[in-house]
Amino acid sequence: MSIVTEAKAGKITDVMKEVAKNEGLxxxxxxxxxxxxxxxxxxxxxxxxxxxxxxxxxTTKVNASIGASSDIIxxxxxxxxxxxxxxxxxxxxxxxxxxxxxxxxxxxxCDAISLSVGSVPLYQAFIGAAKRDxxxxxxxxxxxxxxxxxxxxxxxxFMAIHTGINNIVLDRLKAHGRYGGICSRGGAxxxxxxxxxxxxxxxxxxxxxxxxxxxEHDVVLSTGxxxxxxxxxxxxxxxxxxxxxxxxxxxxxxxxxxDLQVIVEGPGHVPLDEVEMNVKLMKxxxxxxxxxxxxxxxxxxxxxxxxxxxxxxxxxxxxxGCDFLCYVTPAEHLALPNxxxxxxxxxxxxIAAHVGDMVKLGKRDQDLAMGxxxxxxxxxxxxxxxxxxxxxxxxxxxxxxxxEDACTMCGDFCAVKIVNQNYNLAK
Numbered sequence: 001m002s003i004v005t006e007a008k009a010g011k012i013t014d015v016m017k018e019v020a021k022n023e024g025l026x027x028x029x030x031x032x033x034x035x036x037x038x039x040x041x042x043x044x045x046x047x048x049x050x051x052x053x054x055x056x057x058x059t060t061k062v063n064a065s066i067g068a069s070s071d072i073i074x075x076x077x078x079x080x081x082x083x084x085x086x087x088x089x090x091x092x093x094x095x096x097x098x099x100x101x102x103x104x105x106x107x108x109x110c111d112a113i114s115l116s117v118g119s120v121p122l123y124q125a126f127i128g129a130a131k132r133d134x135x136x137x138x139x140x141x142x143x144x145x146x147x148x149x150x151x152x153x154x155x156x157x158f159m160a161i162h163t164g165i166n167n168i169v170l171d172r173l174k175a176h177g178r179y180g181g182i183c184s185r186g187g188a189x190x191x192x193x194x195x196x197x198x199x200x201x202x203x204x205x206x207x208x209x210x211x212x213x214x215x216e217h218d219v220v221l222s223t224g225x226x227x228x229x230x231x232x233x234x235x236x237x238x239x240x241x242x243x244x245x246x247x248x249x250x251x252x253x254x255x256x257x258x259d260l261q262v263i264v265e266g267p268g269h270v271p272l273d274e275v276e277m278n279v280k281l282m283k284x285x286x287x288x289x290x291x292x293x294x295x296x297x298x299x300x301x302x303x304x305x306x307x308x309x310x311x312x313x314x315x316x317x318x319x320x321g322c323d324f325l326c327y328v329t330p331a332e333h334l335a336l337p338n339x340x341x342x343x344x345x346x347x348x349x350x351i352a353a354h355v356g357d358m359v360k361l362g363k364r365d366q367d368l369a370m371g372x373x374x375x376x377x378x379x380x381x382x383x384x385x386x387x388x389x390x391x392x393x394x395x396x397x398x399x400x401x402x403x404e405d406a407c408t409m410c411g412d413f414c415a416v417k418i419v420n421q422n423y424n425l426a427k
Contacts, residue, residue: 082109092118240267311351
């Protein structure tokens with residue numbers, strides 16, 4: 001019996017209770033959210049995972065993505081990045097490798113961390129076909145189903161699956177055109193395969209069979225966004241919106257007919273003035289399923305600092321109701337991320353998630369406590385409240401003031417200290 005089946009029957013499970021406790025909510029709220037398809041809790045029958053609730057009314061969660069490429073294959077490095085992401089505060093992890101032994105790397109990652117692990121089985125299917133037969137166009141439907149099942153048995157408990165790319169979407173794409181082309185690897189693979197073979201996408205045509213596989217292995221379906229824009233001038237175009245329509249229909253069917261937990265993925269490059277519209281459009285069309293935003297990047301001209309660009313878009317999207325953020329690292333668009341990039345990406349997106357929750361959920365107690373600690377020049381308290389205490393402590397220690405109360409920014413003329421010596425402004 002799936003957690004959705006239990007929730008629809010009005011049963012509050014231990015899993016629901018634990019997530020409710022972590023979120024400071026009533027377990028019945030969690031149960032009703034799962035029954036309605038507005039909350040998911042990825043679990044796995046194959047490995048113990050740290051429970052993470054994603055969805056409406058819950059704190060915004062952050063996903064970190066890792067994975068070897070065809071140029072750099074280092075299994076130990078990918079495991080180290082996974083561990084670093086968890087230590088930095090990631091809520092989930094996606095292993096998106098396109099090089100090396102897919103199953104070996106993913107098993108090592110799953111065994112190394114307690115986070116829920118996601119994947120895109122389509123990568124294994126297409127790249128395996130290219131290695132076997134010389135081109136991705138030789139991928140078979142069985143390759144897709146086998147990859148999905150194999151990865152699920154490793155304990156991969158949520159999967160981005162490109163259900164929404166169908167012939168209607170491709171017609172919209174060709175008719176509308178694009179400035180930045182297709183940036184989704186899965187979208188590029190499936191589009192190329194469909195056009196060459198003149199076939200419908202098996203993940204859409206045989207969606208019922210896909211749902212049966214996912215249900216058997218208790219995998220959360222994340223409807224992949226293969227038509228997301230890779231340039232802000234392509235944001236919210238016909239292909240993206242048409243794919244959203246199809247994905248929303250698939251999400252409803254998966255939840256209503258198969259009692260699957262479902263996440264709906266959103267766009268990647270979106271100008272700031274379209275972020276709110278995209279969040280509300282996604283939520284409305286999908287029936288308020290948990291919404292997973294890939295970024296978003298709100299400008300295209302800052303390679304090397306795209307994690308900062310993403311933080312702007314992510315905070316905005318979270319404030320308007322986005323539930324789940326995929327981090328972006330400083331290496332985005334440039335190179336395979338290293339450990340430092342992963343840590344920076346996680347911590348930047350965690351800041352964005354908190355900023356969004358300050359608006360969406362009114363979560364400002366930590367900021368209130370920090371304001372008081374700064375007023376009182378209580379450095380120990382300030383460090384304990386910081387999202388990255390080690391960084392804050394390091395900077396202060398390396399540039400310490402002769403006055404242990406003040407910092408070297410103001411030195412003898414610390415505004416807070418001057419006022420504290422003459423007035424009592426405590427509140």
